[in-house]
C-alpha cells in the first residue's frame with residue numbers, strides 16, 4: 165500500500181490515478197477527506213499510517229522543512245520502508261532560499277529506500293492566469309523572458325509512481341523537465357491560441373509575487389533555462405510539451 169500526501173494537490177491527485185491504474189492500493193492523506201472521490205483500491209486518512217512507501221509532499225513556501233521533518237518522522241515511526249520526496253529544481257541553489265534542502269538531507273539520512281524528484285515549473289501554474297485571460301486583462305509576468313523547461317505535472321506523477329513501485333530508483337535524485345524551453349509570454353501566446361482569445365503578458369516587478377520573488381528573479385536572469393532527459397528515461401517516452409498540457413486542460417481556463 166502506498167501513502168500519498170497532498171492527495172488533493174496537483175501531483176498527489178494525479179499520482180493516485182497513476183497508482184490505481186497500475187493496481188496498487190493507495191491511502192490518500194489529506195486534511196479534507198470529503199474532497200477525495202471514493203473508489204476501489206483507495207482509502208483516505210488524515211494522518212500517516214503504516215504503508216510500504218510514502219510520497220512526501222509539502223505545500224510550497226518557507227515551511228517546507230518543518231512539514232518534511234514532521235512527516236518523515238511519522239513515516240519512520242509507522243515502519244514505512246520507502247520514500248519519494250517531491251522537491252524542486254535548484255533545491256541546492258542558495259539563490260532560491262533552500263526551502264527543500266533540509267527535507268532532502270533528512271530523506272537521504274533516513275535509512276529508508278529513497279528517491280528525490282526535482283521538477284521544474286509546472287504547466288498547471290498557468291491556471292493562476294485564468295481570471296485575467298477570461299477578463300481580457302494582461303497577465304502579470306514576474307518571470308520576464310526567462311526560459312524554462314516547463315513540465316506537465318501528470319508526467320511528474322507518472323515518474324513518482326515508477327519511483328514508488330519500481331526497483332531501480334533507490335538513492336537517485338532526478339531533475340524533471342519538459343522537452344523544450346519556453347518563456348511566460350510564449351506560454352500565454354499558446355493559451356491565447358488554444359482558447360481563441362487575445363491573451364497577453366505585462367512585464368511586472370518580481371517583488372509582486374511575495375515569498376516567490378527569489379524564484380521569479382532566478383527565472384528572469386535565465387538560471388532556470390534547463391532541459392534534462394531524466395523524465396524521458398523513466399517514462400520511456402518524451403514528456404509532454406506545454407502546448408499538449410494546455411490543449412488537454414483548456415476547459416479549466
Ligand SMILES: NC(=O)c1ccc[n+]([C@@H]2O[C@H](COP(=O)([O-])OP(=O)(O)OC[C@H]3O[C@@H](n4cnc5c(N)ncnc54)[C@H](OP(=O)(O)O)[C@@H]3O)[C@@H](O)[C@H]2O)c1
Nearest residue numbers: 170171172173174194195222223224251252283284285286
Ligand atoms: N508548482 C510548481 O511549479 C512546482 C515546481 C517544482 C516543485 N514544486 C513543489 O511541489 C510541492 C507542492 O506544490 P504545489 O504548488 O503543486 O501544491 P499542491 O500539491 O497542489 O498542494 C499542496 C498540498 O499539500 C497539502 N497540505 C498539507 N498540509 C498543508 C498546509 N498546512 N497548508 C497547505 N497545504 C497543505 C494539501 O493537501 P490537503 O489540502 O489535501 O491536505 C495540498 O493539496 C511544493 O513543495 C513545491 O515546492 C512545485
